[in-house]
Amino acid sequence: MGPLEMFGMYPQRFRLTLVSEAGGTIASAQGPRVVTERCSQEQRFDIVLVPGGEGTRREIDNATLLQWLADQARTCRMMTSVCTGAVLLARAGLLDGRRATTNKRAFDWVAAHGPRVQWVRKARWVEDGRFWTASGVSAGMDMALAMIGALLGPEAAEEAALWAEYDWHRDAEWDPFAMAGIED
Amino acid sequence: MGPLEMFGMYPQRFRLTLVSEAGGTIASAQGPRVVTERCSQEQRFDIVLVPGGEGTRREIDNATLLQWLADQARTCRMMTSVCTGAVLLARAGLLDGRRATTNKRAFDWVAAHGPRVQWVRKARWVEDGRFWTASGVSAGMDMALAMIGALLGPEAAEEAALWAEYDWHRDAEWDPFAMAGIED
Numbered sequence: 001m002g003p004l005e006m007f008g009m010y011p012q013r014f015r016l017t018l019v020s021e022a023g024g025t026i027a028s029a030q031g032p033r034v035v036t037e038r039c040s041q042e043q044r045f046d047i048v049l050v051p052g053g054e055g056t057r058r059e060i061d062n063a064t065l066l067q068w069l070a071d072q073a074r075t076c077r078m079m080t081s082v083c084t085g086a087v088l089l090a091r092a093g094l095l096d097g098r099r100a101t102t103n104k105r106a107f108d109w110v111a112a113h114g115p116r117v118q119w120v121r122k123a124r125w126v127e128d129g130r131f132w133t134a135s136g137v138s139a140g141m142d143m144a145l146a147m148i149g150a151l152l153g154p155e156a157a158e159e160a161a162l163w164a165e166y167d168w169h170r171d172a173e174w175d176p177f178a179m180a181g182i183e184d
Numbered sequence: 185m186g187p188l189e190m191f192g193m194y195p196q197r198f199r200l201t202l203v204s205e206a207g208g209t210i211a212s213a214q215g216p217r218v219v220t221e222r223c224s225q226e227q228r229f230d231i232v233l234v235p236g237g238e239g240t241r242r243e244i245d246n247a248t249l250l251q252w253l254a255d256q257a258r259t260c261r262m263m264t265s266v267c268t269g270a271v272l273l274a275r276a277g278l279l280d281g282r283r284a285t286t287n288k289r290a291f292d293w294v295a296a297h298g299p300r301v302q303w304v305r306k307a308r309w310v311e312d313g314r315f316w317t318a319s320g321v322s323a324g325m326d327m328a329l330a331m332i333g334a335l336l337g338p339e340a341a342e343e344a345a346l347w348a349e350y351d352w353h354r355d356a357e358w359d360p361f362a363m364a365g366i367e368d
Binding site: 001002004005007008009011015016017018025028029030031032033034035103104105124135136137138139141162163164165166167169176177 | 185193199214288308321322323349
């Protein structure tokens with residue numbers, strides 16, 4: 001949700017849609033429930049953002065979901081993940097041969113699911129072509145601002161950070177959490 | 185949502201409930217819709233967090249909502265706001281004679297609605313007894329971590345920040361955004 005809030009600062013520029021395999025109400029591991037649309041091949045997105053969290057662990061063999069991601073990746077402008085969401089991009093084969101990162105506290109688990117991915121251990125986020133992967137959820141906020149900067153210009157990103165009073169890390173390679181990357 | 189994600193790191197300790205006046209599905213100004221319960225006098229909360237954003241502007245004369253906040257404030261352990269959410273605490277009279285803060289980009293508008301509040305212009309967040317008010321949404325994440333520290337101990341706050349890879353500002357008086365507090 002943190003990264004989404006950054007895009008949400010520009011409702012005229014970004015229309016945010018939450019989707020899920022079956023549609024309807026989806027609860028996060030933390031409890032709050034959101035309303036989603038059922039994802040379909042017909043509905044195309046410019047940007048796809050795959051969130052992380054507990055829920056990713058049970059979706060790594062979900063062929064329907066992985067196929068939907070691969071299909072959107074053919075046409076979307078940016079395919080992105082936050083935290084352990086990278087594991088689903090990896091399982092869909094979308095990161096093969098690409099540089100990518102993920103949450104430092106779950107790094108080895110995610111990396112094991114993408115043996116052909118060039119996993120970057122020290123990075124706030126990694127941009128490789130259309131594929132943007134962020135580390136933890138807060139790194140996802142930094143990445144979202146970088147994406148807003150790339151799409152709407154740097155002033156728009158600065159303005160969003162100011163409104164959120166967010167101490168934005170503009171350097172994708174700034175990463176003190178790489179040191180703290182002890183597996184749970 | 186950013187502050188909620190911090191509490192959400194401890195689902196065994198914090199049960200998160202989203203409430204609204206009428207209950208049901210509520211859309212944020214950014215678009216995403218959440219499922220809420222109808223707020224009632226009978227349901228008591230330990231912590232009440234009032235979010236900010238566009239929506240606060242049309243609620244400043246909502247007597248039912250303000251009365252509900254005042255009623256919860258009689259018994260809750262912590263009454264908190266993020267961003268312009270402080271305007272509703274102020275309108276409910278809950279901040280009278282207390283120190284409080286709000287988003288620096290909307291500061292004068294909020295402050296005008298609480299003439300008996302000691303508004304603090306330079307603060308990431310302000311704690312005054314049971315009343316905690318944060319500046320922008322990111323300041324709310326810092327405040328949430330400080331609250332987690334106060335309730336569960338400092339190690340729990342550090343652990344939540346590490347998992348989120350959040351560059352946590354532990355000092356409530358750190359506030360570069362006070363300088364940027366130009367009214368829109």
